[in-house]
Amino acid sequence: MKSGFAGIIGRPNVGKSTLLNSMIGEKIAIATSKPQTTRNTIRGIYTRMEDGEPKAQIVFIDTPGIHKPKNKLGSYMTDAAISTLNEVDVILFLVDSPLEDKNSGDRYILELLKKSEAPKILVINKIDTIGPEAFQRIYGEYEAMGMFDFILGTNALEGKNVDVLLEEIEKRLEEGPMYFPEDMITDDPERFLVSEIIREKLLLYLDEEVPHGVAVEIEEYEESETMTRIRAAIYCEKQSHKGIIIGKGGKKLKGIGKSARLEIEALLGTKVYLETFVKIKENWRDSDIAIRNFGYRPERQG
């Protein structure tokens, strides 16, 4: 059988996590319309079976969007993405717009890609919003570089061309072992998925700077046969942010908690009692210790 690792790389918000979920067929990475949603590398496992036998296994590594960091968390995120380039057998580079000068983020990533010898696939995502002319322009620009082994357009939201992409990745893998059991789709623990679901709702319900300064810590996680009790601390950076998260009469936080609980119940298949409360940790995004304590650890990579 063929197996290997495939890294999903690109600027923030181009659809990397959406594409990962679409390839795996389940939601394992949170995805929102806000840039810098993903903070850790996230592994998603795809195993192709034929007549009950595994024929290929692709271990995807979804990465934080590569951007110019404004704080230590941002540096950690970008470093985690860049170091993934050295650990994978195939690179998927996602873009969603033409390579114009103002878009120097993609140029920066291209320079990084040049240093890697792994086969590279250019994924032009969001084809539903791009239009044929712009698509041709993007295609032409990247084809002329001669560094991509394959170029295709996708609509990650609707799963368009995801089957073609999976085939093209598999073609570029070598013979290798099963890294994970065939029914496993991620190696992230449930607790992490739970904290991410809560963070996703915070991103969805809050605007501007507030959600970017939020971290979720699971303080209690108690499972019984019919019920999971979860206590989650939501950290933010300022007193004023705390007020915004809680909202008038606690309404905002209630809404966030309810929508998170419903999704966690679906994930775990049990009833969930979710307790949330908000704490303040000033400027934690610039504190190495806080960043590490929240689980954004360089040693988690790979």
Ligand SMILES: Nc1nc2c(ncn2[C@@H]2O[C@H](COP(=O)(O)OP(=O)(O)OP(=O)(O)O)[C@@H](O)[C@H]2O)c(=O)[nH]1
């Ligand atoms: N119209 C359209 N929207 C898409 C497509 N793929 C992703 N999106 C949307 O684009 C936004 C960003 O998606 P994500 O998957 O979170 O993007 P990301 O690249 O993982 O972003 P970061 O984690 O912040 O780097 C979300 O609102 C998605 O629903 C697509 O093919 N078409």
Ligand SMILES: [Mg+2]
């Ligand atoms: Mg993401």
